[in-house]
Amino acid sequence: MTKLAILGTGIVGQTLAARLQELGNEVMIGTRNVESTLAKTENDAMGFPPFKDWYQKNDDVQLGTFAQAASFGEMIFNCTNGHISLEVLKSAGEKNLKDKILIDVSNPLDFSNGFPPFLFVCNTDSLGEQIQNAFPLVKVVKTLNTMNAFLMVEPSKLAGSHHVFMSGNDAEAKASVKSILNSFGWLDKNIMDMGDITTARGTEMMLPMWIRLYGTLNNPMFNFHINTGL
Numbered sequence: 485m486t487k488l489a490i491l492g493t494g495i496v497g498q499t500l501a502a503r504l505q506e507l508g509n510e511v512m513i514g515t516r517n518v519e520s521t522l523a524k525t526e527n528d529a530m531g532f533p534p535f536k537d538w539y540q541k542n543d544d545v546q547l548g549t550f551a552q553a554a555s556f557g558e559m560i561f562n563c564t565n566g567h568i569s570l571e572v573l574k575s576a577g578e579k580n581l582k583d584k585i586l587i588d589v590s591n592p593l594d595f596s597n598g599f600p601p602f603l604f605v606c607n608t609d610s611l612g613e614q615i616q617n618a619f620p621l622v623k624v625v626k627t628l629n630t631m632n633a634f635l636m637v638e639p640s641k642l643a644g645s646h647h648v649f650m651s652g653n654d655a656e657a658k659a660s661v662k663s664i665l666n667s668f669g670w671l672d673k674n675i676m677d678m679g680d681i682t683t684a685r686g687t688e689m690m691l692p693m694w695i696r697l698y699g700t701l702n703n704p705m706f707n708f709h710i711n712t713g714l
């Protein structure tokens with residue numbers, strides 16, 4: 485049984501935590517303040533019910549602060565709002581992250597001018613690289629950020645072949661992350677290792693396209709399929 489930490493209590497954190505626990509891992513989800521997170525009664529900005537409703541149905545998942553979760557996890561998922569990911573990781577504590585694999589699912593989206601959001605870092609840099617540079621002893625693997633949370637953990641929810649991307653500097657870390665993706669149902673042929681962490685520039689820059697497609701299709705259950713002709 486692997487001990488996994490999920491930093492982030494939004495729909496991505498909830499969906500990954502529930503699925504990883506269901507698959508037999510031991511999971512702790514992290515938040516800023518446990519009491520205030522459980523005290524929320526309003527739906528979130530996207531209309532999802534308050535965290536406590538999810539937690540009542542998933543109380544086998546442990547709940548702690550960002551630092552407690554990071555200390556608990558042998559592997560850590562960053563599922564926080566991209567704007568504050570670096571801040572959250574600092575508050576989680578460098579010693580709790582050191583030498584571990586950090587699976588970065590966040591996106592650098594800026595909603596300050598409303599919808600559609602723009603990227604607050606792109607072209608010559610990425611959030612994945614900023615995290616890797618800020619925490620050089622952490623093995624950052626960027627993945628799963630190019631699709632809806634429900635498809636991340638169950639690709640078979642969408643008929644046909646579609647792809648997930650992976651960026652990171654450490655080959656062993658990417659192999660471990662690939663095993664987790666396999667456990668969700670991702671086939672090897674649909675997991676594209678893009679190369680080192682600088683390739684996260686490309687996958688993060690798919691977000692403006694994803695958001696426009698969402699506007700066109702009016703449904704988030706779609707994904708990218710890369711046709712190599714093979």
Ligand SMILES: NC(=O)c1ccc[n+]([C@@H]2O[C@H](COP(=O)([O-])OP(=O)(O)OC[C@H]3O[C@@H](n4cnc5c(N)ncnc54)[C@H](OP(=O)(O)O)[C@@H]3O)[C@@H](O)[C@H]2O)c1
Nearest residue numbers: 492493494495496515516563564565566590591629632633
């Ligand atoms: N929604 C999707 O389907 C989807 C798909 C692909 C990638 N992503 C990316 O995944 C990440 C998570 O997305 P999400 O929609 O689940 O949740 P979100 O609303 O973007 O982020 C929720 C998390 O961010 C934390 N947070 C927000 N403001 C904070 C602040 N000022 N200081 C510290 N922590 C703060 C919250 O902490 P508390 O727990 O304390 O409230 C919460 O844990 C994002 O980077 C998003 O771009 C989302």
